[in-house]
Amino acid sequence: MGSFFPSSFAPLDPQSFSDESKAVIDFIEEYYRNIEKYPVQSRVQPGYLSEKLPDSAPYGPESLEDILKDVSESILPGLTHWQSPNFFAYFQANASTAGFLGEMLCSGLNVVGFNWISSPAATELESIVVDWMGKMLKLPSSFLFSGTGGGVLHGSTCEAVVCTLAAARDKALERLGGGENITKLVVYASDQTHFTVQKAAKLIGITKSNFRAITTSFSTKFAQSPENLRAAIEEDIKAGLVPLYLCGTVGTTACGAVDPINELANISREYKMWFHVDAAYAGSACICPEFRPYLDGVELADSISLNPHKCASESHSVIDYKDWQIALSRRFKALKLWIVIRKHGLTNLMYHIRSDVSMAKRFEAMMKPEIESKGTELNRELLNAVNSSGRAFMTHGVVGGTFYIRAAIGATLTEEHHVDDLWKLIKEKAQNLFLN
Amino acid sequence: MGSFFPSSFAPLDPQSFSDESKAVIDFIEEYYRNIEKYPVQSRVQPGYLSEKLPDSAPYGPESLEDILKDVSESILPGLTHWQSPNFFAYFQANASTAGFLGEMLCSGLNVVGFNWISSPAATELESIVVDWMGKMLKLPSSFLFSGTGGGVLHGSTCEAVVCTLAAARDKALERLGGGENITKLVVYASDQTHFTVQKAAKLIGITKSNFRAITTSFSTKFAQSPENLRAAIEEDIKAGLVPLYLCGTVGTTACGAVDPINELANISREYKMWFHVDAAYAGSACICPEFRPYLDGVELADSISLNPHKCASESHSVIDYKDWQIALSRRFKALKLWIVIRKHGLTNLMYHIRSDVSMAKRFEAMMKPEIESKGTELNRELLNAVNSSGRAFMTHGVVGGTFYIRAAIGATLTEEHHVDDLWKLIKEKAQNLFLN
Structure with a gap:
């Protein structure tokens, strides 16, 4: 340290790129082989890492060997292992070899496709795979580039909600004739809707007291109630407020509830609100025909997010995706999605979904005779x-009002015996x- | 196609993960070896890719070999090669082996560190490397976690600007006592400031006519003029408007102008505006002591974006980074930055910056005697x-008002002879x- 002065620096030499990358592949392979040996949830205490790592950057370079040793000894114990077959928390962030290959190509080529010319393939492949997705979900042509719509790969659902909310807001304020009317605009969702919608509404300037979380109940399996929604809208209109945006959810985070998309869409039309379908959680399952009915009514929506979302479209000869998202710069994300879809094929993707659903049903069946609320x-x-x-x-x-334990089944590596083991462990x- | 029905599906088998990943590494290695053979700017015509690829997803799986063949034949011709040593456009999106290794680990572990417990190492490593960055830039302790501040790795500058603008807006509206005052709020930047600030202001609900692009001129080398700024503020106040947010830029996109940070900071304080320093382009050069003076005055700013940004901080025992950014979910980006800094060390990072600056000066010196404006x-x-x-x-x-050709020198693979060749080519x- 301190005595190293470089006389040259070749941070992207092809040979060492290849050698060192393969060493990291070996490291990750080993991690997957041993993944069941780690405690799934990290056991570290807050602040553990600052006791292990220096508090300022090193002056001289360090070897990959030393770095990987630190990853093993300092980072891995602080991970909650999302790729473990025994991970049943939050939602699934599924790794796959195909996804990894796509990420590698994306990082290796490292192009920034913010407008068409900055890398035409990035923009054009995105339009193509977004249309693939739309067709896999049997979305109407008004959502497809090949029809009158189109879509974009955002980094997160939140970004999709922010962009559609901002579009709805600007349209409404123009109609109302002045920016000061922003305090009148009201956003509706159910009390089961992901917090993301509330956060996005705040970000684009909707008054906190103008967010309505429509009460759900056990009687509708926690799906949004059109009656309660209508009552809230009428009350707001009486108070001089303006209904702006309704979010319907296909697969809520807490319990997988599915809102009645068709009825919500009709109410939105009646009150001239933007209707967004947030299908982040369960939407991708709708590529299987037996689950597609959950999306019925989507043809009346203004936008949907899983990946594609519908926008008012004009005919441009090229698309500059920077205008479709918050950030200017963007990774070549389409490459990853393209490779995942091709390498698996629709048939394997459906197989994966059906196998997850069947494991969830197996778990439900094991559990049902023995369930008893203990408070x-x-x-x-x-x-x-x-x-x-x-x-x-x-x-x-x-x-x-009921606290319950939530098992989300569907990690890539989860097999039936992991689900059986989970039930044994719980008992x-x-x-x-x-x-x- | 069509006749394939899977009876099992193992998308993350460690052995095939390793084999196929190494095949992709070989592919990328080959790409880097041949990168100078491709035309730097893509020559395809709009719509080229939809003529080459099917318009819907394949039913059965396809082999990696077929996919890589398509990447070579269909994708590479549609790329503008950002990693080419002859890429002198836009800004540098520099790949490096270290960065690639970090991306691989990030994708391989694939944890989602949206709150502390979802992967403690992700949150803690981010706080540690953000502090490393802050110290490398000699930021005052009010910007560091180890002091009274802190920072976050956003996906883009735009996100940092959106978050700071929203914070400034909410603070101002509270002071003014009502959301309808949003129409009075004014955002200031120079006419050289990146379009991102205007886009972010629109997103958070600032009226379009309340964005001031302060005129710059050749006499100040296109740096923002404190006099013009003050005049614009005074005029707005007379008109009943409220100064909200000022963005100062360290390294403008068009010509690398540096705003007088210290003077702008003082004006912001005087008028109680939020002062944000956008150092996206030139900020990282300030890790070299000889360039650090460009940031003088940053200690008076409310926030800075390169990577770290300062926020009003309270003492929490754990950080939930989801509350520091737009999206809920997030990649383990800190791992990449940590590996890049360690694998290179401060000394090589400074060497890289100095070598880029010296190539730019070499180019300037070659060009100077022969320059002549041709309109x-x-x-x-x-x-x-x-x-x-x-x-x-x-x-x-x-x-x-002058159209000029802009050579941005600093791609990872660029060496002196590439700069010499560029000048020969231009001549x-x-x-x-x-x-x-």
Whole structure:
């Protein structure tokens, strides 16, 4: 340290690029081989890492060997292992070889496709795969580039919601004739809708008190109630407010509820609101014909986010995607999606979804005869006991005032025996708790 | 096609993960070895790709071999090669082996660090490397986690500007006592400031007519003029408007102008505006002591974006980064930055910056004795002639009404002889044009 002065610097030499990249591939391969040996949920205490790492950057270069040693010893213990087959928490962030290959090509070529000419293939491939997605989901042609619509690969659902909300706001303010009317605009969603919508509304300047979380209940399986929605809208109109935007969800985070898209779409039309369908969680399952009915009514929506979203479209000979998203710069994300779809094919993608659904049903069937509500406090203790065993990781949800343990099944590496083991683990921990 | 029905599906088998990943590494290695053989700017026509690719997703899986063949034959011709040593356009999006290794680990581990517990290492490493960055730039402790500040790795400058603008807006509206005052809020930047600020202001609801692009001129080398700024502010206040946010730029996109940060900061304080320093383009050069003076005055700013940005900070035992950015989900970006800094060390990073600056000076020195303005039309023709040769790619700028050719020097693979070749190419094309 301190005595190293470079006389040359070749940070992208093809030979060492190849050698070092392959060493990292070996490292990741080894990680996947051992992934079940790690506690699924990290056990570190807050601040653990600053005790292990220096508090300023090194002056001289360090070797890949040293860096990978630190990844093993300092980083891996601080990870919650999303790719573990025993990860049943939050939502699935599924890695796959195909996705990884796509990411590598994207990073290796490292082009920035913010407008057409900055890399035509990036823009054109995105339009092509977004249309593939739209067709896989049987979206009407008004959502496709080959029809009168189009879509964009955002970095996150939140970005899609921000962009559609901003478009709806600007359209409404123009109609109302002045920016000061922003305080009158109201956004509607159910109380099960992801927090993202509320956050996005705040970001684009909607008054906090003008966000309506329509109450759901067990009687509708926590789907949004058109009656409650209509009552809220009428009350707002009486108070001089202006309905702006309604979000319908296909697959809520807490319990997978599906809002009645068709009825919500009709109410939106009646009140001239923007209707957005957030299908981030369950939308991709709709590539299987048996699940497609969940999206019925989407043809009346203004936009949908899983990946594609519909925009008012004009005929341009080229698309500059920078105008379709928040940021100017963008990765060549289409390359990844293209490779994932091709390398698996529609048939394997459907197989994967059906196999996840069937494992979830298997779990439900095992559980059903034995279920008995023990109240929030015991549920919480049980969840802690399972998670701190390191053998599985689940999260919780609260719907209709009830705290419950939530098992989200569908990690890439999860097989039937992992689901069986999860149920055994839960029973084992429950027995311990209830005997004490 | 059509006859394939899977009976099992293992999209993340460690052995095939490793084999196929290494095949892609070989592909990328080969790409880097041949990168100078491709025309730097893509020569395809709009719509070229839809003639080559099917218009819907394949039903059955396809082999990696077929996919890579299509990348070679269909995608590469449609790329503008940002990693070419002859890429002198836009800005540098520099690939490096270290960055690639970081991206691979990030994709391979594939954790989603939206809150602390979802992967503690992701959050903690981000705080640590953001502090490293802050110290490398000699930012005051009010910008560091180890002091009273902190920062976040956003996906883009635009996101940093959106977040700081929204924070400034909410603070101002609270002071003014009502959301309808949003129409009074004014955002200031120079006419050289990146379009991103205007786009971000629109997104968070600032009236379009309340964005002030302060006129710059050749006399200040296109840096923002404090006098013009003050005049604009005074005029707005007289008209009943409220100054909200000032953006100062360190390294403008068109010509690398540096705004007088210290003077702008003082004006911001005087009028109680949020002062943001956008150092996206030239900020990282300030890790070299000889360039650090460009940031003088930053200690008076509310926020800075290169990567870290300062926020009002409270003492939390853990950080949930989802609250620091637009999106909920996020990649483990800190891992990449950590590896890049460690693998190169501060000394090599400074060497790289100094070598780029010295190449730019070499180019300037070659050019200076021979420069002669030939007017916009000839400049445009000359740029087209250079770019369509395929041997180099530059873009243009317009400052003070003058169209000029812009050579941005600093791609990872660029060496002195590439800069010499660029000048020879320009002279060759200029002679052809002026003789005709």
